[in-house]
Amino acid sequence: MTIKAYGAYAADKPLEPLAIERRQPGPHDVQIDILFCGVCHSDLHTVRSEWGGTLYPCVPGHEIVGRVTAVGADVAGFAVGETVGIGCLVDSCQHCPSCAEGLEQYCENGFVGTYNGPTHEAPGHTLGGYSQRIVVDDKFVLKIRHPEDQLAAVAPLLCAGITTYSPLRHWKVGPGKKVGIVGIGGLGHMGVKLAHAMGARTIAFTTSESKREDAKALGADEVIVSRNPDEMAAHEGSFDFILDTVAASHDLNAYTKLLRRDGTLVLVGVPEHPHPSPDVSALIMKRRAIAGSLIGGIAETQEMLDFCAEKGIVADIEMIPIQKIDEAYDRMQKSDVKYRFVIDNSSLVE
Amino acid sequence: MTIKAYGAYAADKPLEPLAIERRQPGPHDVQIDILFCGVCHSDLHTVRSEWGGTLYPCVPGHEIVGRVTAVGADVAGFAVGETVGIGCLVDSCQHCPSCAEGLEQYCENGFVGTYNGPTHEAPGHTLGGYSQRIVVDDKFVLKIRHPEDQLAAVAPLLCAGITTYSPLRHWKVGPGKKVGIVGIGGLGHMGVKLAHAMGARTIAFTTSESKREDAKALGADEVIVSRNPDEMAAHEGSFDFILDTVAASHDLNAYTKLLRRDGTLVLVGVPEHPHPSPDVSALIMKRRAIAGSLIGGIAETQEMLDFCAEKGIVADIEMIPIQKIDEAYDRMQKSDVKYRFVIDNSSLVE
Numbered sequence: 132m133t134i135k136a137y138g139a140y141a142a143d144k145p146l147e148p149l150a151i152e153r154r155q156p157g158p159h160d161v162q163i164d165i166l167f168c169g170v171c172h173s174d175l176h177t178v179r180s181e182w183g184g185t186l187y188p189c190v191p192g193h194e195i196v197g198r199v200t201a202v203g204a205d206v207a208g209f210a211v212g213e214t215v216g217i218g219c220l221v222d223s224c225q226h227c228p229s230c231a232e233g234l235e236q237y238c239e240n241g242f243v244g245t246y247n248g249p250t251h252e253a254p255g256h257t258l259g260g261y262s263q264r265i266v267v268d269d270k271f272v273l274k275i276r277h278p279e280d281q282l283a284a285v286a287p288l289l290c291a292g293i294t295t296y297s298p299l300r301h302w303k304v305g306p307g308k309k310v311g312i313v314g315i316g317g318l319g320h321m322g323v324k325l326a327h328a329m330g331a332r333t334i335a336f337t338t339s340e341s342k343r344e345d346a347k348a349l350g351a352d353e354v355i356v357s358r359n360p361d362e363m364a365a366h367e368g369s370f371d372f373i374l375d376t377v378a379a380s381h382d383l384n385a386y387t388k389l390l391r392r393d394g395t396l397v398l399v400g401v402p403e404h405p406h407p408s409p410d411v412s413a414l415i416m417k418r419r420a421i422a423g424s425l426i427g428g429i430a431e432t433q434e435m436l437d438f439c440a441e442k443g444i445v446a447d448i449e450m451i452p453i454q455k456i457d458e459a460y461d462r463m464q465k466s467d468v469k470y471r472f473v474i475d476n477s478s479l480v481e
Numbered sequence: 482m483t484i485k486a487y488g489a490y491a492a493d494k495p496l497e498p499l500a501i502e503r504r505q506p507g508p509h510d511v512q513i514d515i516l517f518c519g520v521c522h523s524d525l526h527t528v529r530s531e532w533g534g535t536l537y538p539c540v541p542g543h544e545i546v547g548r549v550t551a552v553g554a555d556v557a558g559f560a561v562g563e564t565v566g567i568g569c570l571v572d573s574c575q576h577c578p579s580c581a582e583g584l585e586q587y588c589e590n591g592f593v594g595t596y597n598g599p600t601h602e603a604p605g606h607t608l609g610g611y612s613q614r615i616v617v618d619d620k621f622v623l624k625i626r627h628p629e630d631q632l633a634a635v636a637p638l639l640c641a642g643i644t645t646y647s648p649l650r651h652w653k654v655g656p657g658k659k660v661g662i663v664g665i666g667g668l669g670h671m672g673v674k675l676a677h678a679m680g681a682r683t684i685a686f687t688t689s690e691s692k693r694e695d696a697k698a699l700g701a702d703e704v705i706v707s708r709n710p711d712e713m714a715a716h717e718g719s720f721d722f723i724l725d726t727v728a729a730s731h732d733l734n735a736y737t738k739l740l741r742r743d744g745t746l747v748l749v750g751v752p753e754h755p756h757p758s759p760d761v762s763a764l765i766m767k768r769r770a771i772a773g774s775l776i777g778g779i780a781e782t783q784e785m786l787d788f789c790a791e792k793g794i795v796a797d798i799e800m801i802p803i804q805k806i807d808e809a810y811d812r813m814q815k816s817d818v819k820y821r822f823v824i825d826n827s828s829l830v831e
Contacts, residue, residue: 183727229742237767239718300809301768327548368589392587399761409757411748414773417587418651422743423764475823 135479136262137453138190138296140324142180148454148479151258153266161272161368162201163171165219169194169259169287170472172317172378175460177247181403186247191258191357192290192441192474193245196282206269207378214282216264216273216436218289219426221245221257225270233430235271237273261453263479269461273433276440287317288436289473290426291446293321295374296435297427297441298397299329302372306330311373313357313386315346315464318376318399320447320470323349325435328442334366336373347468349447357385370394383409383421392417397424446471452478483830486612487803488540492530496806498829499538503616511559511622512551513567514578516647517608519544519637519796521667522728525810527597531753536597542610542824543569543595544639546625556619564632566623566786567615567778568639568704571595571677575620578718583780585621611803613829623783626790634795637667637821638786641796642777646785647678648747652722652820656680661723663736664705665696667813668726668749670797670820673699675722675785678792684716686723686736697818699797707735718767720744728752733759733771742767747774769827796821802828 132284135152135445156162174191177184195217199209209215223235230238240401243249246259259265295318304310310331312322319335326333327350334353335346348355355362370389378400386396387409398421409421427435440447447470451459459472486501495553506512524541526532545567559565572593573585580588593599596609609615627635643667654660657758660681662672669685674682677700684703687694696704705712713735720739736746748799749773759771777785789795797820801809809822 210498234742392584398761398764401765405758406761408758409771411756411773412751414748414771415751416773417774418772420773421759421764422768423761423766423770424768425765 132287134263135401135454136190136258137263137429137479138188138258139178140188142178142185148260149190151190151262152253152266152379156203157265158203158205159268160213160265160266161206161269162193162264163197163201163215163272164264165195165197165260165262165476167196167286168192168281168474168475169290169448170456170459170463170478171289171290172463177456184247184255186254188254189247190258190261191246192262193217194246194286194291194473195245195260195265196289200264203269206362207363208269214275216285216289217245217260217267217271218273218293218432219245220310220429221248221267221271229436234428236428241375241444261456262475263456263476267294271429273436276437277445281338281445283450283475284448284471285436285439285472286357286438287321287446287448289432291317291321291438291471292325293427293432293435294318294399294424295376296325296438297431298399298458299326300425301424302395302397304329304331304372305394308371309333309334309369311336311370311386311389313373313375314377315342315349315470316376317471320349322349322374322376324444326352328438328444334370341417373397374399380404380406380409383420384413387419390419391419393419395420395422397422399424432454448473450475452481454478454481484613486540486608487806487829488538488608488611490538490793491529492535496507496528496611497752499540499768501540501612502603503614504602506551506553506616506726508553508555509619510553511549511556511565511619512614512616513545513547513565513622514550514614515547515610515612515826517633517636518542518545518824518826519640519641520628520806520809520813520824521796523812525813534597538604539597540608540611541596542612543567544636544641544823545595545610545615546636546639547615550614552755558619559622564625566625566635566783567595567610567621567645568638569619571598571617571621571645578639584778586778587774609764611806611824613826615736616814621779623779626787627795633794633823633825634798635789636788636796636823637662637671638789639782639797641667641671641821642675642789643777643782643785644749645726646669646675646775646788647781648749649676650723650781651774652745652747654679654681654722656830657681658721659684659719661720661739662685662701663723663725663737665692665699665820666726666816666823670699672724673701674728674794677701678788678794684720710818713739723747724749726750730754730756732757734763737769737771740767740769743769745770747770747772750776799822800825802831804828
């Protein structure tokens with residue numbers, strides 16, 4: 132079946148309307164008509180091939196909320212009319228140790244991304260959520276239990292939400308822990324909401340004084356303006372865990388030294404230019420660690436969605452029609468969004 | 482009391498004989514006549530003030546084995562004639578959270594090093610094991626249970642041994658784990674022996690083909706010459722844990738990418754010039770970590786000594802009289818020692 136989508140034919144071309152094919156649902160497939168799709172920095176990096184390796188035409192989008200419009204004969208868990216989500220993954224090998232543990236994002240044979248991933252179907256790579264419809268194996272479909280009027284704001288949970296939730300859970304953030312979130316953007320604002328909801332003492336780091344009140348409104352118990360050396364120094368050696376959502380190259384030592392013994396700084400963004408080499412003695416002197424974390428597995432993504440539904444957590448969003456996507460990219464690059472753009476996919480028919 | 486020692490009066494001066502004072506044992510003190518003292522890279526860095534902050538005269542040495550020759554009135558755990566050890570620490574605050582957990586090396590108020598540490602006694606900083614005698618609070622004295630003929634080779638356990646034992650234990654190295662040890666020198670050769678004795682599949686990394694057989698003799702199940710890209714590539718994503726004992730600046734990515742998901746690369750040496758900035762995507766894509774580790778606490782050092790006594794583990798050493806210390810430093814800088822120099826402290830009386 133042919134559907135409408137928005138995508139780019141080359142790295143130096145703007146996004147434009149295009150027609151793409153979706154497969155007829157197989158026995159294990161769920162067909163989803165897309166309501167909303169969040170706009171992630173990865174979309175922009177991929178469309179413009181800033182990480183290299185982009186296959187064209189490229190249709191981005193991996194923060195998808197929609198309605199089930201058909202299910203395959205062997206699909207037991209989903210029914211037509213249900214509200215569901217698709218995140219960053221649409222397939223994985225299902226038999227390696229990581230898949231067996233429900234950590235499909237670390238699939239030893241390589242997961243299949245929701246866009247720009249390998250597939251036997253035309254055009255040879257997956258096409259994402261800037262489109263009217265998607266057909267996905269039921270193992271990668273998520274249940275959405277938020278109320279109807281929050282569905283647009285649920286979309287960013289599928290990437291920004293799980294990318295911050297997974298490391299917070301893995302490193303056991305909760306009551307009694309002092310947790311820092313660096314960068315109050317698409318990811319960071321979710322990190323603040325989630326860490327707060329998990330019961331941790333949550334401190335937001337921002338470079339701009341202007342975001343201090345905003346960060347408190349998101350749930351931060353305290354806000355540190357990282358350009359203020361005195362504020363930073365007052366917290367030396369006191370954090371159990373710091374989640375750094377800033378992908379731009381920056382000084383990691385500013386944060387490692389705020390960690391207490393056995394504390395961990397987790398990075399979730401890959402900088403275009405390397406961070407300055409972190410100070411090894413800061414790691415040695417307090418057995419600190421710098422680690423990375425990648426999105427989350429399907430089971431954990433469902434757990435995160437249920438946690439957010441129970442706690443009433445959604446992203447703070449600005450809704451756009453697909454026709455404004457280039458403008459949204461430009462504003463996103465300037466951090467001029469609070470805190471995530473979400474596409475109203477009904478605009479695709481205009 | 483005045484005793485003989487060997488030390489330096491300035492960063493650019495060679496070590497020479499000097500006379501130093503030791504306190505009369507207080508109620509909690511143990512007086513130890515030193516038999517042997519291992520020669521650690523830190524000794525050289527400190528004597529030459531390569532890390533800055535060295536106080537002179539400087540008497541290095543923190544791998545000390547000796548005999549108890551007097552005990553204070555309140556010392557219950559040690560008796561005259563016993564063989565004991567002193568490692569890198571001779572005091573700590575004893576009341577911070579780290580001290581309370583027996584992790585005196587991470588004392589929040591700063592531990593007192595065996596040399597170049599703060600003390601109220603003359604000359605205002607501690608003086609180490611290149612000396613005839615030392616007087617230490619009984620909390621920092623360790624029992625040596627190795628046979629008499631191994632005592633010289635026990636000395637390096639007090640720093641090189643515990644520096645490798647502590648991270649191997651902390652990150653739960655044991656049967657079923659694949660563990661790498663990078664650098665086969667003073668620290669690394671202990672790392673290989675200890676990881677092997679803990680039951681891990683132990684792989685030694687060395688830059689030189691010539692050390693391949695030596696590393697196997699130490700207990701490595703396999704040896705990888707790190708300059709051979711094919712050998713390295715064959716092990717990608719397969720290590721649970723890698724202990725990197727190389728302090729010189731080098732490419733950490735070569736090792737992080739050998740780690741499996743959730744694996745950790747632990748650094749125990751501070752490079753003079755920073756390592757190239759590690760690749761963040763290698764951390765993110767498999768939730769890997771780079772961490773640091775500092776020596777070990779007193780309880781863990783005793784545990785390590787007992788483990789080594791039980792397993793018959795000592796260092797491979799080359800014994801020297803104190804008069805050859807400058808030559809030993811020169812050779813150590815060229816890695817021309819298998820694998821640790823140990824001073825025969827009886828040479829101080831010559």
